[in-house]
Amino acid sequence: MNTRLFFLLSLLLVATRLQAADKPNILFIFSDDQCFETIGAHGLTDIDTPNLDRLAREGASFSHAYNMGSWSGAVCMSSRACLNTGRFLWNAQEATRECSQGKRKSWSQLLSSQGYETYMSGKWHVGGMSAPKVFDRTGTIRAGMPNQKPAGYNRPKDQADYETGWKPWDKAQGGFWEGGKHWSEVLADESVTYVEETADSEKPFFMYVGFNAPHDPRQAPKEFIDMYPLSRIKVPENFIPQYPDQGDKGVPIIRDEKLIPFPRTEYAVKVNRQEYYASITHMDSQIGRILDALEKSGKADNTWIIFSSDHGLSVGHHGLVGKQNMYEPAMRVPFIVWGPGVKPGIKIDAPIYIQDAMATALEISGQAVPDTIDYKSVLPLLDGRAKQSYDNIYGAYINSQRMILSGDWKLIAYPLLKKVKLFHVENDPLEMNDLAGNPEHAGKLNQLTTMLEKLMDEMNDPMTTLAKADYPRSKEKQ
Template structure:
């Protein structure tokens, strides 16, 4: 062997060694994803009376974002659209095509980009990106759930009253399947598998990227009976902005689809309290499973070099404005918790700068190296260290062809193109969105500015609707409106 080839081989070995050493020191990334969790549903925030000690720990030891939004959906299944954006890194109107490209091997998913940066990748729980096969884009998988647990017919239109509740379906009844399908609650299965992977990863030097996606607290809101009993109805408060019937509900506004049929019409305070009781119980049960995952991380010896990002795919109305689901543009449906915990992250900090929940993807890529230029979402790391004050100048939302939204500074515009109607709110003064200012002459100029800004944003994002005044929507984008 000549000297030249020896030098080349030595340099190659040194290069590989440096890469291996770099991978050893890269932080691990643990992404925990809930389903249908409204921002208020973390006890540490003091907005509702709910027990979430482990999420409280993440919030108290990390940084929370109080305005983290999903963009909406081109289909009734908001979670599908949200997860397509999360895993492709593309804004709403490009996410479905991007997911199809990932499925064909023409584009890389979030997990594949993390693997490219030296990470061993793992996924367990809810996926709901039907165009993409999980085993093809993750190194390891646990139990992958395609969508929601099976809802029973007796889980709808309930409870009409106390007698109806006593005679009807109970969330701890294991005979109806749902979260109990398979013999063990799905949240517990996810925790078992997450703990198992962490214990395996503890023996390795390679950094890991974990994608743990709970189905909770999506309906059917099933939890063991002792968790329901922690929330007697006298402990449950009805939302301040509760009304028995939302005025703009119907095919041209907020649709009456699956989610909205879980409670009777008109809404009653009793029905809202029971549904919220079951929702809180399922979240507390999920929180306990998150505690098991955090304990395993602590025991692994890798916690000091691990970042945790916790968020949900969107919020949930559950009585706010007389609505139940998430197919609307109000804060409770659009906004979700978003917590970042990790080395050097300021403890107990709460930031109110608006972000998208899918900024979690860009943040993880930033932790692992760099964010590709074709990713639409932004890393929140510059917000954490205070180097920038905002990463998005506005927040856009859309739901099929019936609703559009723009949040800009303290102002929020909700448009119903088919109803030829808009609503204007000042979130600083009216966080519950109870006072529509669109008909107030004092805010006429602000209203027109917001309408124009929304129209401009629709154009820049490739919104298939030509304009708010022309609620046209290409037929190829019209899908059956149902939630999964």
């Protein structure tokens, strides 16, 4: 080889390595089914999450982070497809196919092109896209959810049924205990090992750590269940024995909703919330192990951490259990950003989407967010370049529900029922006072309906025509 050419190539290689070494590491931690209210530091629920509290105290919390919804009962699949392709809901399925065909780069591949080593372990569940093909390294790839045995459904009917029934710490029930060690612990083991193995590497890393918890079966070691005696558990203020608009045309009665007996009882809700909180606290302890390993590696000062969840969960709110609805507990999740220069303890109320994590990581890596990415980085909200990212927040569930959040107002539409609900979420955060039938708010109802229809067009919503035909219109107060 020509000496001069060899010298130039050597300089280029050194420059590339130096550039990569200057880039911050990115750790993305993603839970499953975690409602926005379940971070102890936020003061919304009596729950112990010391490690997530630390991230919230030392980083920035986004109080209104939303998932867009789903094209199927498995809400996590659509959420994760949007997250890893960067496309809005109704375009994400095609985008996953494009990624699998090499016609589009996934989140991890975009970071890999910037010199990052990409690593993924835990829950993946992105249909049509293989994690080992889009990440440089992978640990144990988990299925959509641990196996739930029949005994884990329709429980507990009463205290006697609980005493003789399914227990979350019983390893014989499988689920998270399949393999002998709780899946959250296995994920932490693998993540800690990866951090230790890369401690001396100059190459920046992108870690995608996907917990299956706190998805059901809500299992945890008994000591974590014991942290939450039922006397500590509060039933949600908006609890009702049964949601009135359940069924194929409204909120479906599918797997999630069958976990607790009908009609709902305060006792059953308390037990399920007990197990939900215990699963989250157990997961939090595993997150603490990863944070400790990062600190020990010496790389914490040059690492950004983004924590969020794929969607929320009802667990008793409005008489519902699952995430296949448009209420805040199902749509809204925690979203925390921790990293160099982030002002500690700040809270940002501007609404965002969960999937903004992707665009945020791309900006952190130093690359411009491609035009092919629909979501937006939250860094402008952190550094003052922007006051808000979106004018309105959109939500959808298959062909039966649509939602728009605009400022302090929220409209939930059931096109197949020809019914809408209107809430002033600032004054009524628990969404208990439906104003759709109040003539004083007919103008707001009509305004939001029109805005939703326009937003559906922008989102390439396949139900736009039907929705326009089905939405009722209120008459202005005379």
